[in-house]
Each structure stands twice: as structure tokens, then as C-alpha cells.
Amino acid sequence: MSCSLRPVGRAQRAPLERLTAAAGLFRPDEVATAVELLDDSLSGDDDYRFLGAYDRDALVGYACWGPTPGTQGTYDLYWIVVDPAWQGKGVGTALLRAVEEQLTTDDGRLIVVETSSRADYTATRAFYERRGYAAAARLPGYYAPGDDLVIYLKDLTHGVLAGATA
Numbered sequence: 153m154s155c156s157l158r159p160v161g162r163a164q165r166a167p168l169e170r171l172t173a174a175a176g177l178f179r180p181d182e183v184a185t186a187v188e189l190l191d192d193s194l195s196g197d198d199d200y201r202f203l204g205a206y207d208r209d210a211l212v213g214y215a216c217w218g219p220t221p222g223t224q225g226t227y228d229l230y231w232i233v234v235d236p237a238w239q240g241k242g243v244g245t246a247l248l249r250a251v252e253e254q255l256t257t258d259d260g261r262l263i264v265v266e267t268s269s270r271a272d273y274t275a276t277r278a279f280y281e282r283r284g285y286a287a288a289a290r291l292p293g294y295y296a297p298g299d300d301l302v303i304y305l306k307d308l309t310h311g312v313l314a315g316a317t318a
């Protein structure tokens with residue numbers, strides 16, 4: 153992997169929209185939501201933070217995260233997407249690691265990731281599981297009949313969850 157990690161600026165709005173759509177997993181309204189979160193972030197909303205992965209000047213992936221309202225030190229990873237042409241080359245891992253390092257600096261305790269139980273998310277779930285994210289809860293039929301919400305947690309403090317019930 154020969155890409156660099158930098159903030160996502162206004163110039164990346166259209167590329168971010170394109171690569172989110174190109175991932176092939178997200179509905180048009182979900183793609184629009186990702187762009188709206190970038191707009192919020194660019195206008196100073198600290199609830200949504202973005203980090204981009206670049207091949208020279210081209211955006212090839214990004215992560216979006218923010219503090220979970222009403223919690224202390226819990227953060228949601230809202231989006232992590234890598235251009236299909238760049239998947240499987242370590243970009244997603246580099247983004248995830250950078251987010252985790254940033255959250256550790258920001259006194260983050262827990263990272264929450266919501267994803268789908270659908271078969272086309274099997275590789276995505278494996279990606280999280282192999283990077284220390286544990287499936288902590290499942291809401292049957294949440295997204296659609298037969299499409300459950302699977303909530304993953306990673307404990308950045310290595311121990312806070314000991315004794316917790318899922």
C-alpha cells in the first residue's frame with residue numbers, strides 16, 4: 153500500500169460520493185448521508201470527523217467517526233469505505249488503525265460499529281472481527297426482514313468490558 157492519510161477537504165466531496173457509491177453496498181440515500189456528514193464536518197461540526205486515504209491527490213478511501221451522544225468516551229465509527237480497486241491492499245486497516253490511535257489520544261474508551269448481517273457484508277464483518285471488534289449485540293430484522301443490525305464493539309482501554317454482559 154503506497155497511500156497517505158490526510159484530512160478530507162471540500163475538493164474531495166465528489167470523489168467521496170463516487171467511491172461510496174462504487175462500493176456497491178450502499179443505497180443512494182445512504183451515499184447522500186455520507187456526503188451530508190462531510191458537509192457538516194467541513195462547516196465545523198465536530199460530531200463528524202473524517203480521515204482520507206490518498207494515492208497522490210486521489211481519494212481512495214475514508215473513515216468517518218464521532219462521539220456517541222450521551223456517552224463518555226464512546227465513539228461511533230459511522231463509515232469506512234475503500235475504493236473497490238484499492239480493497240484488500242491494507243488501506244482499510246490503515247484507516248481503522250489511525251482512527252483508533254486518534255481516539256486513544258482523545259480519551260476514547262469504546263468504538264461502536266453498526267453493520268448488517270447480510271451475506272454481502274460477510275467480508276466486512278470478518279474485517280472488523282479480525283481487528284479486535286466483538287459482535288456485542290444483534291437486533292433481528294432491524295434493517296429489513298432477515299437483515300439484522302450487528303453491533304460491534306472494540307474496547308480501547310483493554311479491560312473496561314470485562315464483566316460486561318452483552
Ligand SMILES: CC(C)(COP(=O)(O)OP(=O)(O)OC[C@H]1O[C@@H](n2cnc3c(N)ncnc32)[C@H](O)[C@@H]1OP(=O)(O)O)[C@@H](O)C(=O)NCCC(=O)NCCS
Binds near residue numbers: 239243
Ligand atoms: C471493509 C473495507 C473498509 C476494508 O478495507 P480494505 O482496504 O479492503 O481492507 P484491508 O486491505 O486493510 O484488509 C483486508 C481485510 O478486509 C477483508 N475485506 C473486507 N472486504 C473486502 C473486500 N471487498 N476486498 C478485499 N478484502 C476485504 C479481507 O477479508 C481482509 O481480511 P484479513 O486481512 O483479516 O484476512 C473495504 O473492503 C470496503 O470499503 N468495503 C465496502 C464498504 C464496507 O463494507 N464498509 C464498512 C461498512 S460501513
